[in-house]
Amino acid sequence: MRISITFAGRLGKDPDLRYSANGIAWATMRVAVDIYGPKKGDGERDRKTIWVTVKAFRWLAENAAESLRKGAPVIVTGNVDSLDVWVDNQGVSHASLVVIADTVGIDLYRGTSAWIKAERDEASARSEEPRVGKECRARWSPDH
16 A cells, blocks of 8 residues: 655755665655644644655656755655654654655745756666756755
8 A cells, every 4th residue: 555645844954865786876855844733822833843754766866966955945745655653761752754755846835946957868868867967956045
């Protein structure tokens, strides 16, 4: 069974890009997602932040690593890979959600961005290995 999910949040740090032994790109990202409770009598709402580990592969991994930086507002669509729940020694419950991303993009509600098509030659398209240049670096920054 696949569980699809879409959520918005902010990157906690730059994506961590790595390559497998056979050259397949994969990236790990930590995304902070704020969940708000119902309004209280004073109009305020409780906020809880959960951290989601997002894994991306191949072109998506390389493009995310080239384009996204810590603090970037993102929207992620993917499938839940795992959900681990545990209670620590102090009795506090924790949960760890891991999502395999289908798409990752800048949340344009929170800022602007410019899209640049990644350059790939025919050989890289067949092998699914992208050729991404410095010109594809993100134009989004926390200063926007």
